[in-house]
Amino acid sequence: MEFRAKKRIKLSKTVNDVIGEGVFATKPFKKGDFLLEYKGDLITRVKHARQLEKEYEKEGQGSFIYFFKYRDKSCCTDATNDIFHEGRMINDAENGDAKQYCVMKIVEVNQTLHLCTFADRDIAIGEELRYDYGVPTLPWRKATQ
Numbered sequence: 001m002e003f004r005a006k007k008r009i010k011l012s013k014t015v016n017d018v019i020g021e022g023v024f025a026t027k028p029f030k031k032g033d034f035l036l037e038y039k040g041d042l043i044t045r046v047k048h049a050r051q052l053e054k055e056y057e058k059e060g061q062g063s064f065i066y067f068f069k070y071r072d073k074s075c076c077t078d079a080t081n082d083i084f085h086e087g088r089m090i091n092d093a094e095n096g097d098a099k100q101y102c103v104m105k106i107v108e109v110n111q112t113l114h115l116c117t118f119a120d121r122d123i124a125i126g127e128e129l130r131y132d133y134g135v136p137t138l139p140w141r142k143a144t145q
């Protein structure tokens, strides 16, 4: 199963040279609306995901692995090869930051986990979607965006 938007409503485009690309709303959203799924391969062995991360790094490939906990179990979704899904292109903004427009939630459907982003406030056309990656030590958080 895949969560799909009814029509193409998000657009991936460059934010700046440091951040790279991001996802921007091309239609308005209401708080609570479903936005995008972070689509990829679910990995339940975190050790395996860490190895994959190293391999991607060695190959000079960007890594798009989202680590999360569900019912006390650590898992992750690897979207590195899912180049056509924009869910993996959403950038980070700390909770409470003015740029944090959405939240990532884990949705279980038929015993399968889906990482889904939802609007955390009303979103206007042209606003960049960002959620809190949940990692306080991220290097860019110290810099002014």
Ligand SMILES: C[S@@+](CC[C@H](N)C(=O)[O-])C[C@H]1O[C@@H](n2cnc3c(N)ncnc32)[C@H](O)[C@@H]1O
Residues within 6 Å of the ligand: 018, 019, 020, 021, 022, 062, 064, 088, 089, 090, 091, 092, 093, 140, 145
């Ligand atoms: C999942 S990707 C998001 C898409 C990415 N911007 C791109 O063009 O491929 C995560 C990467 O985006 C960049 N990034 C995300 N949020 C950022 C932020 N607030 N400030 C600076 N860089 C950010 C970092 O390089 C991070 O490793």
